[in-house]
Amino acid sequence: MPRLLTGLSLGYFLVMLDTTIVTVALPALSPSLSGQQWISNGYTLTFAAFLLTAGAWSDRHGARRIFCTGLLAFAALSLLSALSPSVPVLIALRALSGVAGALLVPSSLSLIAATYPVPAARAKAMGVWAALSGTGLVAGPLLGGVLTEAFGWRAIFVVNVPVALLALILSRRAPTTPPKPGRTDRLGQTTTVVALSALTYALIESASGWASPSVLVALGITVLAAATFVISQHRPDAMLPARLFRDRIFPWGLAAGAIVNFGLSGVLFVLSLYFQEVRHYPPALTGLAFLPLTVPTAFNPIFTGRLVARIGPRVPATAGFLLMSSGTLLQAFATSAALSVVALALLGFGVSLAIPSLLTATIGSVPRDLAGIAGGALNASRQTGAVLGVAILGSLLNVTTTAVTLAVASVLLLAGAAIVARFRA
Numbered sequence: 001m002p003r004l005l006t007g008l009s010l011g012y013f014l015v016m017l018d019t020t021i022v023t024v025a026l027p028a029l030s031p032s033l034s035g036q037q038w039i040s041n042g043y044t045l046t047f048a049a050f051l052l053t054a055g056a057w058s059d060r061h062g063a064r065r066i067f068c069t070g071l072l073a074f075a076a077l078s079l080l081s082a083l084s085p086s087v088p089v090l091i092a093l094r095a096l097s098g099v100a101g102a103l104l105v106p107s108s109l110s111l112i113a114a115t116y117p118v119p120a121a122r123a124k125a126m127g128v129w130a131a132l133s134g135t136g137l138v139a140g141p142l143l144g145g146v147l148t149e150a151f152g153w154r155a156i157f158v159v160n161v162p163v164a165l166l167a168l169i170l171s172r173r174a175p176t177t178p179p180k181p182g183r184t185d186r187l188g189q190t191t192t193v194v195a196l197s198a199l200t201y202a203l204i205e206s207a208s209g210w211a212s213p214s215v216l217v218a219l220g221i222t223v224l225a226a227a228t229f230v231i232s233q234h235r236p237d238a239m240l241p242a243r244l245f246r247d248r249i250f251p252w253g254l255a256a257g258a259i260v261n262f263g264l265s266g267v268l269f270v271l272s273l274y275f276q277e278v279r280h281y282p283p284a285l286t287g288l289a290f291l292p293l294t295v296p297t298a299f300n301p302i303f304t305g306r307l308v309a310r311i312g313p314r315v316p317a318t319a320g321f322l323l324m325s326s327g328t329l330l331q332a333f334a335t336s337a338a339l340s341v342v343a344l345a346l347l348g349f350g351v352s353l354a355i356p357s358l359l360t361a362t363i364g365s366v367p368r369d370l371a372g373i374a375g376g377a378l379n380a381s382r383q384t385g386a387v388l389g390v391a392i393l394g395s396l397l398n399v400t401t402t403a404v405t406l407a408v409a410s411v412l413l414l415a416g417a418a419i420v421a422r423f424r425a
Contacts, residue, residue: 005125007170008111009132011067011104014074014163016133018043018097019265019386020140020294021156023272024286025148030087033273037204037394040269041387042091045200046098048383049193052239055106055376056185063110064174070103071168078160102376109359109375113368114175120309123360127305130356135298141272142294145287185239187232192380195225196387203391240377244366250374252419253362256317257378258385259416260354263324263409266389267347268293270409271331274402293344293351300352305360313361314423320354321417323347325410332406350413354420361423 022029022043026036058066077097084090112129116122147155202218209215233240245251268290275281275289307316327346334340359378366374389409396405 003170004115004174005112005128006132007167007172008067008108008174009129010163010167010170011071011108012129012133013136014071014160014167015047015101015104016136017140017143017163018074018078018101018136018160020136020268021144021147021159022094022140023268024141024144024276024283024290025153025156026269026272027276028148028153028283029090033394033398034204035087036273037269037390038091039087039094040265040390041200041204042094043098043101044265044383044386044390045196046095046193047101048098048380048387049196050099050102050189051106051376051380051383052192052373053185053189053376054102055110055373056239057103058107058110058376059370059373062176063107063114064171064176066103067107067111067171067174068168070100070107071164071171073100074104075161075164078157078164082154082157084154105379106373106376109363110371111171111174113363113371117368119364122364123309124302124305126359127302127308127356130301130305130352130359131297131299140294141268141290142284142287145283145285148283185232185235188229188239191225191229191232195222195229196384198222198225200387200391203388203395206395239373241370241373244370244374244377247365249361249365249423250377252422253358253365253378254381256321256354256416256419257358257362257382258388259412259419260321260324260351260358260385261382262385262389262392263328263413263416264347264351264389265386266393266409267328267331267406269390270393270397270402270405273397278402289340290344292341293348296345296348297352300349301356304353304356308357308360312423313357314420316353317357317361317420317423318417320350320352320357321413321420323350324354325350325413325417328406328413329410332403332410354416358420361420 022040026039029039030036074097077093077100081090081093084093112125113122116125144156198218198221202215202222206215232238272286275286281289304316323346327343327350331340331343334343362378363371363374393405393409396408
């Protein structure tokens, strides 16, 4: 594998690792379900909210500069997280780490697009990018469980530092993409953060009742901020240009991206609590229990990239969502460890089919000069889905069983299959 592609892939690997390595450690990080949701969502919320702006910065200031800045910030914030004295401070540092993570994804996609201009070669490179980053899913739960059990939760953040520095060394010779003039859409950025934060607050705190004044106020702020964002995007300096939506694949790709991460992150959150609090698994064993899900994401995206290059994204993406839906439903009613292994394997293979296909289809549907912002938009949609998955499925756990919660996720993933079936062959 070329050094540059490895370095770029390690950037996304860090993003995925920091998402899943925390999942298994959540009971050690906070005793309350609300605190656990905020620790998980503090990172994914800002990651989702700043991806669009990060995509614009990548296009306007040069992808290499943004990528290297993100790596340095990620390393520094990970070290500070390891030294965090309290849960509120950790949540704040996780939120800042999400901003640093946001800088890495669209810039790495833009650099891949510049390095591999031929579509077939680009599809294969994205398969490698997704595969190496997918090992973050593999390493995250297992490494998080082992480190938490052996050294305490602080070790799960220290491990990010050498990986970030290695990625910086490998990617220092990335091509220089020409910067484009333009201004940051501050109104769009502000309303995105406000809308996502208020919605997440309302969903997490809804355990106290939907009629709670604080929940109602948060929902009102969500609607107002979201409406302001939509109206603001008709301006010339909008961070989500209207011409991105001229090809119908792009908006459907955003919807499918939200659903795939809703299922993945939501199910990981629910099952981590289920394995540790219901089955009483220690952290290391919980990490091992997730291997059937995470291992396919380490190698199958390479196959998916080649398959998409040959037959297009529609069939692999549809198959991926169907496998995810089937695996989640099977896990909901799994009565033995053997059934759980099969269910999680179906979910893992589904993820590794769906995500590379979505990346290729969505980014390939827009003009090349908008590749950075398109990548940012897709990943913003995916991470918004992740935030909602943890918030909604976590809230469902307060009022119903794990089985019903997983069944709800399965139905939504089935709807994702219907969406991607509309892609061009």
